[in-house]
Amino acid sequence: MPPATSVTDRAAVALDRASAALTRLRRARLLHPAGHSFAGEVTVWGAPGPPTGVPLLDEPGRFRATLRLSKGVPTPGGWPDVLGLAVRLHRDPGRPFDLLVSSSGAAPVLRNLPLPRRRFAGTYSTIMSFRAGRRRLFLAALADPESPGLGRSLSEVAAAARTDAPRLVLAVASAVGRWRPFGQVSIGARLDAGEDAALAFDPIGNLPPGLRAAGPLAWLREHSYRGSRRARGAEAQSGGSTATV
Template structure:
């Protein structure tokens, strides 16, 4: 059997552009002395329960098949506005499947209707709709993933301080859901937010929403390329490793 053809190298101009974007992100991160994106946040141990998708399967086993996984959860503010001021809020969830390959889901505050799920929207409350903003691809289909407010859960409040306080008295939950570009959200699981991690653990966490995707799901498009370069530069400037920053040890 012939050996598979080598993957072509990217054009020199693309390589140089990527290096320039990554370097700029690293410089800005050093000047900020914190993450380039969502610098203010709180991290927690958690658990993700997958019920499975109702209706047509997505073709992604991790979303379609029931399971329960330990998780690392981070809630954050995009530009670090004070207290309960409006901001683009962020939720990062790292699932730790049995195969040892983490799944990083990063979503931002957005609207629930189709026309708004692709737009980051500032808000005050941490319980609400979070969307991947950009679609992910499962085969030829485009999917949006989301975390939605659970009406039966303890409230997360309007500040990071309130979020941390809520986890000390209860285990707040958000509902995980999937949708097409125009279809309704279909719940497939939930994320439970548990014990708060230390400030040191929060500082070393480094998520990768492009590289850490489950089998059958991929990111594509020019904005994906831009995110890869900026995240890489920010991680390098912080000295953070995407795998060691909570891939296993932070929740075990």
């Protein structure tokens, strides 16, 4: 007789199905449906201070990247919204690293809360935490004071990328520690609408060696993104990756 299905398994199946159904209903991504995608580059110079234990964050390198800036609801124009940034760091060979961050506060008590704002500059946090060995880490993209601004709407983001090559700073922190910059992401040419529609991220499965998602939010993200990708027919990741989603 097959083993009984656990409550967690049943909940996962229900969340997968609900996410797929809502995605089909809105005929777009379940989360952050309005956005623009761009080619880009990630430069890692390594986190200052004690090593994180994650080679990709600790060791210098330069990587081709695919990025997507988006609005969560989405609200019209420059109205406040939970803004999103997705960065796919292409590791050839090997699985990509999909970093998904949302507008949040910079302070420790606010870095795990999504916060609406008007402008695309500011702090973006992973909201959920990661584990690196015994360490609990958060990752973020922060405003670069020397970079051109990104504006208040997706059209302004596209204009800035077309003319100014804006940048964001990548940083890591403990649950209560300060942000430690370890690299930067540069935003390049905008991808066309077809490429944006096909792009699918996996923030749980596509992590670098030494880093793993932790906590209940990781479980929610895993199954909601999986259901949304399935409903969109996104069974293989685009943007130069052939990793399974």
